[in-house]
Amino acid sequence: MTGSQKNVPRPIQRSHTLLAHWWESGARDLPWRNRSTTPWAILVCEVMSQQTQMSRVVPYWKKWMELWPDAATLADATPAEVITAWGRLGYPRRALRLKACAQQVRDRFNNQLPQTYEELISLPGIGDYTANAVLSFAYGQRVAVIDTNIRRVLTRVFTGVESHGGATKPQDKVLAEEVLPGQAQEAVVWNQATMELGALVCTAKNPDCSQCPLNGVCAFLKAGCPGLGEGRTRPRQHFRGTDRQVRGVILAALRELPVGSSLPMNEVDNLWPDASQLGSCLASLDDDGLIEIVGGDSIRLPG
């Protein structure tokens, strides 16, 4: 037993051991979990997997890292190239923020992703979660990482109540710190394994408790899973007919064009039947820097 583990309550210690064993055999073999993955590549993966399932991210991440293996190469890419490579990952503003981040990493940090929270959080598109994820997964530091999956698992296992989603609360951070293993390497495995357990086993609506490595220590299971599934405070937004769908249709049409080409407005008009919604989506894409409106009679990806 390490010095830092001496005063750790037994259920917490036991959960560390159980989850570490499960991680060895139960985790998915995702390409960025290779030891040779660079910190920059881990950041790209983290940005891509915000709001997008990891399994969907895999082909995009692989292609992206082939095209732009580090910050400097991405910094030199055109906005049109990064929007095209972002494909159907959704929320394409993330692609432009990643490029802006790459420019700063190249210019301010000599093409090396920084290793402190303060420096990471100063970069475009990097918030509290991403900064902590990079410190843990890329640099092996002892840092509590909190995303929706981790929060759900920790809340259920250690407090015995359902996690209610929404923004991270101070008590979520306190709990995550309290149960984080004392050794940095074990803390990294704990973060990864808790996140994976939340994605694969301890899901929001249908946790597979019979297959869960923590079923012997989980306070939520012991209490009979009170309020299971009540955690979702916002109903999932339907995609069909939303501005997100319309914006996606417009960008998909532009990605199909030869590099540097424009789409005439009469063809743009055919992309969506609701002219008013189409117009407002064109305006918002223009505001976000994701398209250019050329002389009022055609649109294109920004050069």
Ligand code: SF4
């Ligand atoms: S026992 Fe069930 S509720 Fe508890 S962590 Fe495992 S899957 Fe989640």
